[in-house]
Amino acid sequence: MSDNLDKLVASARADYAKREDGYRQRALKMYPWVCGRCMREFDNSNVRELTVHHRDHNHDNNPEDGTNWELLCVFCHDNEHQRFVEQITYGEDRAAVTTHNPFADLKSMMDDKKK
Ligand SMILES: [Zn+2]
Ligand SMILES: [Zn+2]
Numbered sequence: 339m340s341d342n343l344d345k346l347v348a349s350a351r352a353d354y355a356k357r358e359d360g361y362r363q364r365a366l367k368m369y370p371w372v373c374g375r376c377m378r379e380f381d382n383s384n385v386r387e388l389t390v391h392h393r394d395h396n397h398d399n400n401p402e403d404g405t406n407w408e409l410l411c412v413f414c415h416d417n418e419h420q421r422f423v424e425q426i427t428y429g430e431d432r433a434a435v436t437t438h439n440p441f442a443d444l445k446s447m448m449d450d451k452k453k
Contacts, residue, residue, distance in 0.1 A: 358389075
Protein backbone atom coordinates (compact mmCIF):
# COMPACT_ATOMS: atom_id res chain seq x y z
CA MET A 339 0.00 0.00 0.00
CA SER A 340 2.58 2.58 1.02
CA ASP A 341 4.87 1.17 -1.69
CA ASN A 342 2.26 2.03 -4.27
CA LEU A 343 1.86 5.48 -2.86
CA ASP A 344 5.62 6.01 -3.01
CA LYS A 345 5.63 5.01 -6.66
CA LEU A 346 2.71 7.27 -7.38
CA VAL A 347 4.41 10.20 -5.69
CA ALA A 348 7.70 9.46 -7.45
CA SER A 349 6.05 9.39 -10.85
CA ALA A 350 4.05 12.53 -10.10
CA ARG A 351 7.32 14.23 -9.17
CA ALA A 352 9.01 13.04 -12.37
CA ASP A 353 6.10 14.31 -14.47
CA TYR A 354 6.17 17.58 -12.66
CA ALA A 355 9.92 18.02 -13.12
CA LYS A 356 9.65 17.30 -16.83
CA ARG A 357 6.78 19.71 -17.32
CA GLU A 358 8.34 22.31 -15.08
CA ASP A 359 11.50 22.49 -17.16
CA GLY A 360 9.83 24.17 -20.13
CA TYR A 361 8.09 27.03 -18.38
CA ARG A 362 10.78 27.40 -15.74
CA GLN A 363 13.37 28.41 -18.32
CA ARG A 364 10.94 30.91 -19.81
CA ALA A 365 9.95 32.35 -16.45
CA LEU A 366 13.61 32.75 -15.43
CA LYS A 367 14.27 34.75 -18.58
CA MET A 368 11.21 36.89 -18.03
CA TYR A 369 11.49 37.78 -14.35
CA PRO A 370 14.29 39.01 -12.07
CA TRP A 371 15.72 36.21 -9.92
CA VAL A 372 14.10 37.33 -6.69
CA CYS A 373 11.62 35.48 -4.51
CA GLY A 374 8.26 37.22 -4.72
CA ARG A 375 7.61 36.70 -1.00
CA CYS A 376 10.80 37.03 1.04
CA MET A 377 12.66 39.01 -1.66
CA ARG A 378 15.69 36.74 -1.40
CA GLU A 379 17.94 37.21 -4.44
CA PHE A 380 19.35 34.39 -6.51
CA ASP A 381 22.24 33.86 -8.88
CA ASN A 382 23.65 31.00 -10.91
CA SER A 383 25.00 29.24 -7.81
CA ASN A 384 21.61 28.83 -6.12
CA VAL A 385 18.99 29.46 -8.79
CA ARG A 386 17.85 25.83 -8.50
CA GLU A 387 16.19 26.87 -5.24
CA LEU A 388 14.10 29.41 -7.10
CA THR A 389 10.90 27.79 -8.37
CA VAL A 390 8.02 28.80 -10.58
CA HIS A 391 4.69 29.12 -8.84
CA HIS A 392 1.40 29.20 -10.72
CA ARG A 393 -0.79 31.96 -9.38
CA ASP A 394 -3.98 30.04 -10.09
CA HIS A 395 -2.37 26.75 -8.97
CA ASN A 396 -2.98 25.25 -12.40
CA HIS A 397 0.33 23.96 -13.76
CA ASP A 398 -1.21 23.52 -17.19
CA ASN A 399 -2.03 27.19 -17.43
CA ASN A 400 1.15 28.66 -18.92
CA PRO A 401 0.29 31.79 -20.92
CA GLU A 402 3.13 33.13 -23.06
CA ASP A 403 3.13 36.49 -21.29
CA GLY A 404 3.97 34.79 -17.98
CA THR A 405 1.08 36.33 -16.10
CA ASN A 406 0.31 33.08 -14.29
CA TRP A 407 3.88 32.67 -13.06
CA GLU A 408 5.57 33.92 -9.96
CA LEU A 409 9.12 33.13 -8.90
CA LEU A 410 9.29 31.88 -5.32
CA CYS A 411 12.09 30.32 -3.29
CA VAL A 412 11.42 26.72 -2.27
CA PHE A 413 10.44 27.75 1.27
CA CYS A 414 7.92 30.38 0.29
CA HIS A 415 6.64 28.09 -2.44
CA ASP A 416 5.98 25.34 0.11
CA ASN A 417 4.19 27.84 2.32
CA GLU A 418 2.07 29.05 -0.53
CA HIS A 419 0.92 25.52 -1.38
CA GLN A 420 0.39 24.57 2.24
CA ARG A 421 -2.02 27.46 2.57
CA PHE A 422 -3.81 26.44 -0.59
CA VAL A 423 -4.08 22.79 0.46
CA GLU A 424 -5.55 23.85 3.80
CA GLN A 425 -8.01 26.04 1.96
CA ILE A 426 -9.29 23.23 -0.22
CA THR A 427 -9.17 20.69 2.61
CA TYR A 428 -11.00 22.70 5.23
CA GLY A 429 -12.60 25.50 3.30
CA GLU A 430 -14.90 23.55 0.99
CA ASP A 431 -17.37 20.71 1.00
CA ARG A 432 -15.35 17.58 1.74
CA ALA A 433 -17.29 15.42 -0.72
CA ALA A 434 -16.67 17.77 -3.61
CA VAL A 435 -12.99 17.87 -2.78
CA THR A 436 -12.53 14.10 -2.64
CA THR A 437 -14.49 13.25 -5.81
CA HIS A 438 -12.71 15.53 -8.21
CA ASN A 439 -9.81 17.21 -6.57
CA PRO A 440 -7.18 18.18 -9.14
CA PHE A 441 -4.72 18.75 -6.29
CA ALA A 442 -5.07 15.35 -4.65
CA ASP A 443 -1.61 14.38 -5.87
CA LEU A 444 -0.24 17.62 -4.63
CA LYS A 445 -1.66 17.04 -1.19
CA SER A 446 -0.16 13.57 -0.96
CA MET A 447 3.15 15.00 -2.11
CA MET A 448 3.02 17.62 0.60
CA ASP A 449 2.06 15.09 3.24
CA ASP A 450 4.88 12.87 2.12
CA LYS A 451 7.36 15.68 2.42
CA LYS A 452 6.39 16.44 6.00
CA LYS A 453 7.38 12.98 7.30
ZN1 LIG B 1 11.11 33.22 -0.42
ZN1 LIG C 1 3.21 26.71 -6.91
